[in-house]
Amino acid sequence: MLPEVYIENLSQYVGKEVKIYGWVYNKRSSGKIRFVLVRDGTGILQCVMAKGETPDEVFDKYDVLTQETSLIVSGIVNEDKRAPGGYELHIKDIQVIHIAQDYPITPKEHGIDFLMDHRHLWLRSRRPHAVLKIRHRLVKAIRDFFDSRGFVLIDAPILTPASCEGTTTLFETDYFDLGKAYLSQSGQLYVEAAAMAFGKVYCFGPTFRAEKSKTRRHLTEFWMVEPEVAFYELEEIMNLAEEFVEYIVARVLETSKREFEVLERNTEPLEKIIRPFPRISYNDAVEILKKNGINFQWGNDFGNTDETVISQQFEKPVIVHRYPAAVKAFYMKRDPQDETYALSFDMLAPEGYGEIIGGSQREDDYETLLKRIKEHNLPIDAFDWYLDLRKYGSVPHSGFGLGVERTLAWICGLDHVRETIPFPRMIYRIKP
Missing domain, CATH: 3.30.930.10 (Bira Bifunctional Protein; Domain 2)
Structure with a gap:
């Protein structure tokens, strides 16, 4: 059984495999490397998938992940000063709980009335x-x-x-x-x-x-x-x-x-x-x-x-x-x-x-x-x-x-x- 941890406590698990429950905050792709930002209420974690290292069936799940999709990610914790919060997770598995459809608040600019309505x-x-x-x-x-x-x-x-x-x-x-x-x-x-x-x-x-x-x-x-x-x-x-x-x-x-x-x-x-x-x-x-x-x-x-x-x-x-x-x-x-x-x-x-x-x-x-x-x-x-x-x-x-x-x-x-x-x-x- 993998330890289920919060992002704010990742410093205690460097080099260990853990499980994180959260939501997709954002994602981006750079060739054979894909990044998924996951938030869990205590912080935001950069999760990394690499073609050839991450299992193919897990690597392919990247395409279905939308902003605010809820999920469980597991992988190895690495310290990386460049990453948000100073740590990143090298993904071994992703379990999708619910795929969010057309989340209304996107990275673009929104007016204050729109944001207050939402x-x-x-x-x-x-x-x-x-x-x-x-x-x-x-x-x-x-x-x-x-x-x-x-x-x-x-x-x-x-x-x-x-x-x-x-x-x-x-x-x-x-x-x-x-x-x-x-x-x-x-x-x-x-x-x-x-x-x-x-x-x-x-x-x-x-x-x-x-x-x-x-x-x-x-x-x-x-x-x-x-x-x-x-x-x-x-x-x-x-x-x-x-x-x-x-x-x-x-x-x-x-x-x-x-x-x-x-x-x-x-x-x-x-x-x-x-x-x-x-x-x-x-x-x-x-x-x-x-x-x-x-x-x-x-x-x-x-x-x-x-x-x-x-x-x-x-x-x-x-x-x-x-x-x-x-x-x-x-x-x-x-x-x-x-x-x-x-x-x-x-x-x-x-x-x-x-x-x-x-x-x-x-x-x-x-x-x-x-x-x-x-x-x-x-x-x-x-x-x-x-x-x-x-x-x-x-x-x-x-x-x-x-x-x-x-x-x-x-x-x-x-x-x-x-x-x-x-x-x-x-x-x-x-x-x-």
Whole structure:
């Protein structure tokens, strides 16, 4: 019985005969030598057939192999630095499982709409394969960071009775006899409750925003990680955000060299992501916009273009803090030095990628929070449990949310977040 191995492990089998299960990625012929590129999900392997060396009945199977035909190949593993992955297989046998007919994604150029319509197949190609391998490692780095620092994972509900950041961007559904329910925009309110029980917590899952936005930074369904820490004020949570981003970028750089080569991503800018990060106030950021000829009105929130201009002034992520309270959520604590500002911050990624983190110190006083809820015309009965947190042992606490897809787009140097998630959901796309 031949050992059944994955391509990524071939270095352990040089000189030995093995069996590989996979699909035909491409093929080419050079006289009496034929090459079949086989992929198995872990890598791409060059398989070689030579007339007179390979059995004739196996050599002739080359003609029936089409792109994405599934097969089992067996042969001797050789080390060859010129081959993809550094190894090749000298074929002894091919067992065809299924011949693919007219695979629609060929080596020629295809438009992005065509590729997105065929996303279920495009995942097999090198570029999306590399992006999603990096996503996997980014997610692992995120979990490792918090797990190794004593944070407890809390799974926040996806169906919620109320909004945490404004009702205009909620997906609504009927919830049996209890009225309306909404798909979660954020798990933040729930991890605030958990932070009062466990001290340091985070949630990590899908979130939903019904924004009619067509920008390259927006998805209607995306993943967000949200830590929350009891007794942290604004300074401490900004420090945590810096440490976190430095860590995850370094981990991905360490584990994804091959994938960055596939994407032709220049990683030199990422190697500069070392603390401390620059920090500027909202007012400082407004001055940057004015100096760069942007007609920006003080008191507005920053749009995509504004964030791009601000972030392009720095080689590292920049933290913008103390936004006007009027443009921030009801739960953010006001600055005791000036009540018109919120103790909030955003982190903008360099290279023009804009916001990847939003966070704040939370309002911890019962009467003040009740007042804010009323000012925002939110239903008090939906937040009675949230107000309870300010009645029974309230403490200062803070947290933030990092969007996985925006962060991955920056790390990979992608033009659009639609490539950062296996099956993107946008206002004009819900299939496949």
